[in-house]
Amino acid sequence: MKKGNTIQNFLQKDFSELRSAGVEQLMYIKEDLIIPHHHSFYDFIVTKARGKSGDLQSVDTVVVFPLKSHAGKVVLRSWYEKNKHIFPASRWEPYDPEKKWDKYTSFC
Template identity: 50%
Template sequence: ISCAEGESKKKDEKEQDDGKVTTKEAKKRPMSFAFEDEDEEDGDSIVIPKKRLGMDPSVDMSFLPDKYREREMARKNLIKQQLASEWHARQEKEKNEEITVAYAYWDGSSHRKTMRVKRGLAIAQFLMKAIDALRKEFFELKTITPEGLMFVKEDLIIPHFHTFQDFIVSKKRGKTGPL
């Protein structure tokens, strides 16, 4: 009996609300953002035109494909390659030029000599050629390698991995003049 009384009370409450929606009914209904008046009107709904958003000129679009930019980049790359090949050809030509190097073998007294070498020759290679030229006169040089010798110019000990071209291009100077 108590269940039947509870159900009748619920029906009475619904009738008393006069159109008010209970929470259970609200959960069952889908939400609608349209006004109730629009449902009553058949075809007189207001149409809001879609606005097209404009472009923002401050946005970086360099990642987007662009035929003109690609052609321009290809042209610039071609010019860079041509300039690089010209520079390498000029460097090779300069490295193959011959220079005269004055050197001295020091064993307590100075034995001055001169030798013509290419500018691109490394100091270690120059020392090898100098050893070959000096071996005829000095027997103690028969077993020596370039690593056992030093190339000293004025007050500087020059490492074996440098080339003469390095010093000429950078215009390195010693105490009395250019190296």
């Protein structure tokens, strides 16, 4: 990822097999937070942003920092709408940069 690339750029380039759905129909979930398409990964690095159960700073930090972050998920918005009452989607909530997550709440 290049500095300044947004979630939308990431979804368009790295998930081209889902291109028929269109990027607006894809959702990126990281640490049980639904990340809006306009945010960039650089924003999360600079602010050292955290989610409910780990860092939001990287797309794939599971190999490098297994205790600090979980892999992100890409799902179809239609799947989420049908399953938002079922775990794990029932834990997901929209990302709010003002909200601070002081302790981990992982169910793993």
